[in-house]
Amino acid sequence: AAHKETHGFQTEVKKLLQLMIHSLYSNKEIFLRELVSNAADAADKLRFRALSDDKLYENDGDLRVRLIVDKDAGTLTISDNGIGMTRDDVIEHLGTIAKSGTAEFFSKLSGDQARDSQLIGQFGVGFYSAFIVADKVTVRTRAAGQDSSRGVEWESAGEGDFTVADIEKAGRGTDVILHLKADEKEFLDDWRLRSIIGKYSDHISVAVQMYKDEVPESEGPDGEKIEAQPGQWETINKATAIWTRDKSEVSDEEYQEFYKHVSHDFGDPLLWSHNKVEGKTEYTSLLYVPTKAPFDLWNREQKHGLKLYVQRVFIMDDAEQFMPVYLRFVKGVLDSNDLPLNVSREILQDNKITQAMRQGCTKKVLQMLERLASNDKDKYQSFWNEFGNVLKEGPAEDYSNREKIAGLLRFASTQEDSSAQTVSLDDYLGRMKEGQDKIYYITADNYQAAKSSPHLEIFRKKGIEVLLMSDRIDEWLMSHLNDYKEKSFQAITKGQLDLGELEDEETKKAQEEAEKQVAGLTERVKTVLGERVKEVKLSHRLTDSPACVVADEYGMSTQMIKLMQAAGQ
Numbered sequence: 001a002a003h004k005e006t007h008g009f010q011t012e013v014k015k016l017l018q019l020m021i022h023s024l025y026s027n028k029e030i031f032l033r034e035l036v037s038n039a040a041d042a043a044d045k046l047r048f049r050a051l052s053d054d055k056l057y058e059n060d061g062d063l064r065v066r067l068i069v070d071k072d073a074g075t076l077t078i079s080d081n082g083i084g085m086t087r088d089d090v091i092e093h094l095g096t097i098a099k100s101g102t103a104e105f106f107s108k109l110s111g112d113q114a115r116d117s118q119l120i121g122q123f124g125v126g127f128y129s130a131f132i133v134a135d136k137v138t139v140r141t142r143a144a145g146q147d148s149s150r151g152v153e154w155e156s157a158g159e160g161d162f163t164v165a166d167i168e169k170a171g172r173g174t175d176v177i178l179h180l181k182a183d184e185k186e187f188l189d190d191w192r193l194r195s196i197i198g199k200y201s202d203h204i205s206v207a208v209q210m211y212k213d214e215v216p217e218s219e220g221p222d223g224e225k226i227e228a229q230p231g232q233w234e235t236i237n238k239a240t241a242i243w244t245r246d247k248s249e250v251s252d253e254e255y256q257e258f259y260k261h262v263s264h265d266f267g268d269p270l271l272w273s274h275n276k277v278e279g280k281t282e283y284t285s286l287l288y289v290p291t292k293a294p295f296d297l298w299n300r301e302q303k304h305g306l307k308l309y310v311q312r313v314f315i316m317d318d319a320e321q322f323m324p325v326y327l328r329f330v331k332g333v334l335d336s337n338d339l340p341l342n343v344s345r346e347i348l349q350d351n352k353i354t355q356a357m358r359q360g361c362t363k364k365v366l367q368m369l370e371r372l373a374s375n376d377k378d379k380y381q382s383f384w385n386e387f388g389n390v391l392k393e394g395p396a397e398d399y400s401n402r403e404k405i406a407g408l409l410r411f412a413s414t415q416e417d418s419s420a421q422t423v424s425l426d427d428y429l430g431r432m433k434e435g436q437d438k439i440y441y442i443t444a445d446n447y448q449a450a451k452s453s454p455h456l457e458i459f460r461k462k463g464i465e466v467l468l469m470s471d472r473i474d475e476w477l478m479s480h481l482n483d484y485k486e487k488s489f490q491a492i493t494k495g496q497l498d499l500g501e502l503e504d505e506e507t508k509k510a511q512e513e514a515e516k517q518v519a520g521l522t523e524r525v526k527t528v529l530g531e532r533v534k535e536v537k538l539s540h541r542l543t544d545s546p547a548c549v550v551a552d553e554y555g556m557s558t559q560m561i562k563l564m565q566a567a568g569q
């Protein structure tokens with residue numbers, strides 16, 4: 001082969017390879033899922049590119065993936081006629097990890113095998129999983145539309161480096177040839193392979209094929225003649241896109257496997273929702289909520305969104321236009337009947353169809369979460385623990401759904417003796433006192449500070465529940481939530497504390513009396529503190545502490561002021 005070069009793997013790849021081979025060994029068959037998944041992606045990409053350039057099919061539009069076993073050589077080949085790769089593609093995609101969250105992933109590794117293998121599963125290993133079962137991998141590929149002389153051969157033993165060389169390759173697409181380790185020969189077995197494909201790849205829309213050997217002419221037990229059968233390629237998966245099938249015909253296992261294919265996550269999803277929408281806009285959506293947050297959840301710039309299809313043709317990954325940012329953890333596919341096949345990100349940006357689908361999908365996700373919250377509290381709690389802080393961005397971003405989102409929020413409160421966020425606003429409303437017309441809350445730097453705030457004293461005494469908020473985003477959240485089910489929110493650190501109906505006449509009189517008595521004292525304190533305070537007042541909210549600082553009713557709260565200071569404002 002010509003122009004042969006040796007390249008070192010990116011450091012992260014080396015680490016990943018080492019780690020993976022050891023920690024994923026007990027689940028080694030997943031390598032086939034990963035490689036077939038890549039082949040299916042390659043078919044999708046070719047179909048998409050061929051929409052505008054039919055010649056890319058090179059007169060072979062029958063896209064398929066083939067598993068080829070060579071028992072003598074001890075190799076298993078996964079061969080596709082998809083988009084293929086150029087030399088540059090190969091060096092970039094099979095030598096580095098371009099995935100988001102990579103640095104974070106490596107920083108979380110502990111050296112503890114059980115924990116690390118869990119993390120690795122979450123991170124996803126893709127192509128490199130081939131080295132779990134192979135001690136050498138050869139990739140032969142040619143990009144669609146290129147001359148047959150522009151083939152590339154990549155080869156590696158999965159240690160420090162790999163080679164790339166130019167080759168002649170007549171057929172378009174990619175062959176991944178696994179030289180199986182001596183004790184992995186089970187993957188040469190026809191039935192073993194069929195059962196793995198059945199388990200992992202039924203939902204994939206491209207055909208996965210195996211060769212059925214010819215059966216020579218023979219004689220049956222009674223001397224009758226049995227006809228010869230020619231050898232042929234046989235499709236061994238269902239090969240229909242899962243979302244086009246009827247819900248009742250898709251098993252939970254199939255939904256779960258498909259999730260792994262679209263999300264590149266190894267774990268099972270927490271829940272999903274499959275919908276065919278008919279009417280003014282027609283589309284099918286299959287939306288998943290993951291069990292675990294991905295490594296890059298906190299990076300709002302990171303890729304997210306749905307896989308977009310138009311009339312079953314793959315159009316793009318990470319179409320973020322169909323999901324608001326506060327639901328960026330949702331994965332899945334959207335298949336539109338209305339959008340044009342040549343749709344681009346620019347066209348999607350400002351488009352009525354996009355808006356309608358976005359509204360529909362948002363509603364579906366909120367509904368699915370509402371249903372989970374009422375049907376399975378524990379499962380909802382585990383969702384909240386992973387994604388609650390993302391959902392808290394919702395009321396600011398999505399005004400029209402803010403009441404729905406508010407209903408999904410969970411808080412710590414004075415009702416429970418724990419920092420766990422388990423109390424819903426409906427729980428709170430159900431416990432309100434006679435005559436209480438506000439939802440009281442406090443924001444602070446941390447749970448301890450919120451819980452031991454002197455502002456709470458009067459509420460404790462009167463047995464009124466207060467929500468304790470101490471996440472960074474809470475202040476932002478509360479500045480966009482004015483009320484819930486017609487009860488307004490009141491920060492107990494802000495302005496005059498008006499307990500409204502909760503105050504009785506006698507207490508009011510006593511308070512007015514007390515105010516007159518201390519008039520001189522508050523004047524003096526004000527003189528001493530001067531410019532540093534706006535006002536000094538007698539407080540009725542403290543029962544044990546002598547004094548506390550409160551924010552102006554219409555000014556920023558103390559917590560917001562701290563946030564602004566931290567941000568250098």
Ligand code: ADP
Pocket residue numbers: 034038039042080082083084085093094125126127128174264
């Ligand atoms: P992922 O599938 O999550 O992108 P992988 O490690 O599985 O990560 O694959 C890395 C990249 O290598 C793919 O994104 C793709 O660009 C390329 N690739 C892998 N297998 C194929 C293939 N069969 N055909 C074309 N490109 C491929």
Ligand code: MG
Pocket residue numbers: 034037038126127
């Ligand atoms: Mg992959």
